[in-house]
Amino acid sequence: MNSDQITEREFVYREKIELRKKLGQIFYLTLVLAILFGLFMLAVLLIDVGIEGGPWLKSQIFTNYHSRFPEEAGMKSAIVGSLIVTLLTGLFSFPIGVGAAIYLEEYAPKNKLTDFINLNVNNLSGVPSIVFGMLGLMVFGRMFGLFSPNSWLVSTFNIPVNDGSSGGLIFNLFTIPWLEIHLPFGRSMVAGALTMTLLILPVVIISSREAIRAIPSSIREAGYALGTTKWHVISTLILPISMPGILTGMILSLSRAIGETAPLIIMGAFTYVPFLPESIWDKFTVIPIQIYNWITLPQADYRIHLAGAGIIVMLVLLFLLNGIAVFLRNKFEVKW
Amino acid sequence: MIYRKIFSLGSILVLMAVLLSACSAGNATSPTDKTPTLAATSAENEGNSVVDMTPTTASSGDIIPGLAELSGDVVIDGSSTVYPITTAVAEEFTKVAPNVRISVGLSGTGGGFKKFCPGETDISDASRPIKDSEIEICKENNVEYVEFTVAMDGLTIMVNPENDWLKSVTVDQIAQLLGASSTITKWSDLDPSYPDEEILFFIPDPDSGTRDYMIEIVKGSSGDEDLRQDDNTTFSSDDNVLLDGIENEKYAFGFFGYAYYVGAQDKVRAVAVVDEAGVAVLPSDQTVQDGSYNPLSRPLFIYVNKASLLEKPQVAAFVKFFFSDQGGSKIMSDVGYSMPPTGTYESNLDLLASSIQ
Numbered sequence: 001m002n003s004d005q006i007t008e009r010e011f012v013y014r015e016k017i018e019l020r021k022k023l024g025q026i027f028y029l030t031l032v033l034a035i036l037f038g039l040f041m042l043a044v045l046l047i048d049v050g051i052e053g054g055p056w057l058k059s060q061i062f063t064n065y066h067s068r069f070p071e072e073a074g075m076k077s078a079i080v081g082s083l084i085v086t087l088l089t090g091l092f093s094f095p096i097g098v099g100a101a102i103y104l105e106e107y108a109p110k111n112k113l114t115d116f117i118n119l120n121v122n123n124l125s126g127v128p129s130i131v132f133g134m135l136g137l138m139v140f141g142r143m144f145g146l147f148s149p150n151s152w153l154v155s156t157f158n159i160p161v162n163d164g165s166s167g168g169l170i171f172n173l174f175t176i177p178w179l180e181i182h183l184p185f186g187r188s189m190v191a192g193a194l195t196m197t198l199l200i201l202p203v204v205i206i207s208s209r210e211a212i213r214a215i216p217s218s219i220r221e222a223g224y225a226l227g228t229t230k231w232h233v234i235s236t237l238i239l240p241i242s243m244p245g246i247l248t249g250m251i252l253s254l255s256r257a258i259g260e261t262a263p264l265i266i267m268g269a270f271t272y273v274p275f276l277p278e279s280i281w282d283k284f285t286v287i288p289i290q291i292y293n294w295i296t297l298p299q300a301d302y303r304i305h306l307a308g309a310g311i312i313v314m315l316v317l318l319f320l321l322n323g324i325a326v327f328l329r330n331k332f333e334v335k336w
Numbered sequence: 337m338i339y340r341k342i343f344s345l346g347s348i349l350v351l352m353a354v355l356l357s358a359c360s361a362g363n364a365t366s367p368t369d370k371t372p373t374l375a376a377t378s379a380e381n382e383g384n385s386v387v388d389m390t391p392t393t394a395s396s397g398d399i400i401p402g403l404a405e406l407s408g409d410v411v412i413d414g415s416s417t418v419y420p421i422t423t424a425v426a427e428e429f430t431k432v433a434p435n436v437r438i439s440v441g442l443s444g445t446g447g448g449f450k451k452f453c454p455g456e457t458d459i460s461d462a463s464r465p466i467k468d469s470e471i472e473i474c475k476e477n478n479v480e481y482v483e484f485t486v487a488m489d490g491l492t493i494m495v496n497p498e499n500d501w502l503k504s505v506t507v508d509q510i511a512q513l514l515g516a517s518s519t520i521t522k523w524s525d526l527d528p529s530y531p532d533e534e535i536l537f538f539i540p541d542p543d544s545g546t547r548d549y550m551i552e553i554v555k556g557s558s559g560d561e562d563l564r565q566d567d568n569t570t571f572s573s574d575d576n577v578l579l580d581g582i583e584n585e586k587y588a589f590g591f592f593g594y595a596y597y598v599g600a601q602d603k604v605r606a607v608a609v610v611d612e613a614g615v616a617v618l619p620s621d622q623t624v625q626d627g628s629y630n631p632l633s634r635p636l637f638i639y640v641n642k643a644s645l646l647e648k649p650q651v652a653a654f655v656k657f658f659f660s661d662q663g664g665s666k667i668m669s670d671v672g673y674s675m676p677p678t679g680t681y682e683s684n685l686d687l688l689a690s691s692i693q
Contacts, residue, residue: 065427066423066427067427068420068423068424068427068667068670068671069670186456265442265443268441268443268451269441270413270439270440270441271419271440271441271442272419272422272423272426272438272439272440272441273439274426274427274430274437274438274439275437275439283409283411283437283439293442295576296416296574296575296576297420299599300599303576
């Protein structure tokens with residue numbers, strides 16, 4: 001009787017294990033399908049763009065400006081504009097974002113104000129990009145009209161108002177001009193980069209915080225146990241150890257910034273710019289704006305072929321950026 | 337170890353900064369590097385053109401002396417309809433005046449005036465005349481302007497090529513079909529002899545000057561202040577979306593700019609529009625230019641800041657070039673628009689001359 005029960009149980013168990021194995025296989029197949037869906041779509045995109053734009057990917061793309069003849073049209077100023085705006089965005093957002101993250105993780109007291117800041121940082125990352133464009137236009141582009149030629153501020157302090165590539169406030173250090181500021185920022189690359197900085201800042205802060213939080217508290221405590229100060233622990237332990245994570249978040253955010261169109265158009269980036277910028281205060285355009293413009297033109301050569309070639313250029317830039325991210329992450333990786 | 341990492345991070349930052357400054361420095365010097373070669377080629381071109389042109393007409397060098405020495409910025413913004421014309425003229429102008437930097441934005445007619453009236457731009461592209469509310473803002477900012485007609489654009493009423501019943505429409509019918517108070521949902525509502533099928537409307541969205549133009553026509557006929565927006569209506573600012581819709585739906589009805597229709601004549605069919613005299617006229621280069629495709633052809637404008645004309649010689653030179661035989665008239669057919677009635681460019685030049693004095 002007793003042995004009978006066991007065999008019966010065993011039988012039921014065996015039957016169930018078959019079912020479980022099948023379920024496991026179905027789950028596995030679902031997962032494979034999920035990853036294949038993404039890869040398939042990427043492959044379709046790459047092949048389509050490659051076929052349409054590949055043959056048009058000639059040197060004229062890099063040496064010419066937009067032209068009314070598709071065979072002669074290029075995007076030289078857009079490529080240069082994208083590179084400089086992205087670099088500037090990186091230079092602006094790295095110190096601000098990492099600084100905010102360190103404050104929130106290491107210094108901020110646990111109170112209502114900190115909770116409020118946390119909530120808003122998280123909410124900001126979900127704000128549509130076009131809203132940041134309008135903000136950028138008012139705050140950086142026009143500066144609320146504070147520096148329009150006939151405002152009281154300008155007439156009282158005699159500020160040189162200049163919305164162009166030259167002029168502006170120039171600061172000298174031993175007769176060497178080291179800083180030049182144009183007020184208002186106008187439709188310049190600085191205004192564009194600052195707008196982009198606002199756009200990616202929430203993501204930079206959140207990913208930097210994650211990286212800092214991932215450090216075991218034993219490391220911190222070991223530092224304090226040696227009698228070092230907070231500043232010393234942060235600068236010699238926290239920052240170097242979390243650097244790979246911070247840089248990853250940083251570069252992924254920059255990859256997003258390089259593909260954004262709407263905020264820059266609202267902010268006042270131009271579309272047809274047949275010259276290279278002379279300074280970071282100059283007018284500019286970027287690759288996605290150029291692609292968007294070509295897609296809206298009626299001729300198929302612009303809409304399909306040149307836009308495809310532009311997309312290839314932008315994808316290569318993106319892959320390069322991501323490659324740098326992987327390289328930096330491996331370089332700064334700390335092995336325990 | 338950790339110091340070394342910080343050091344290498346610092347050095348990467350410094351490298352980035354150096355790279356950036358090198359970038360801008362390189363760019364600062366590049367124009368001067370390029371000027372000789374560009375000037376040389378343009379001089380060659382000019383030389384050629386002088387040889388070619390002297391027997392027939394005056395060369396561009398004679399029309400506007402000293403183009404090659406001009407420099408400075410010309411800032412243009414506004415309608416996406418006028419954008420192809422302005423950029424094409426700018427492209428030609430840059431060949432003879434390589435040091436003038438022309439930048440053109442694409443923020444729509446209304447968006448262009450929002451930047452033009454506070455004095456942020458020199459020239460504003462417009463697919464309709466300036467509105468009273470915009471004139472007010474210009475006055476507040478003491479911005480005076482000159483209006484020039486640069487080209488003609490036609491609205492084209494379009495249906496699917498398989499549509500074999502609608503041969504021509506009157507303006508009143510267009511207003512009945514497209515007005516906000518329209519009760520028409522089926523073709524048979526318009527005329528009992530038409531098919532008893534739902535009409536699908538494809539209409540440009542509110543950002544477009546093309547739509548503003550149609551609203552004015554509808555308003556003049558039925559008094560409606562806006563176009564219809566119901567379940568049968570598809571809006572888009574992208575003319576290609578409208579084109580695809582009309583191409584694929586047998587019972588579609590829509591409209592967009594004549595320039596887009598010219599590139600899509602094999603996909604959709606234009607409908608003749610009955611003018612005031614009762615004659616049905618199909619849009620063509622000929623009928624749009626001479627104004628007989630009426631009232632669905634319209635002039636396109638540029639508005640030029642008067643202070644810019646007086647203070648910036650490059651702006652005056654660009655406008656003058658626009659109306660010379662090297663400018664607008666040379667590129668108009670390439671970009672798919674029609675020239676305004678004969679004599680418009682000549683009177684534009686007179687207007688320009690009197691504005692500069």
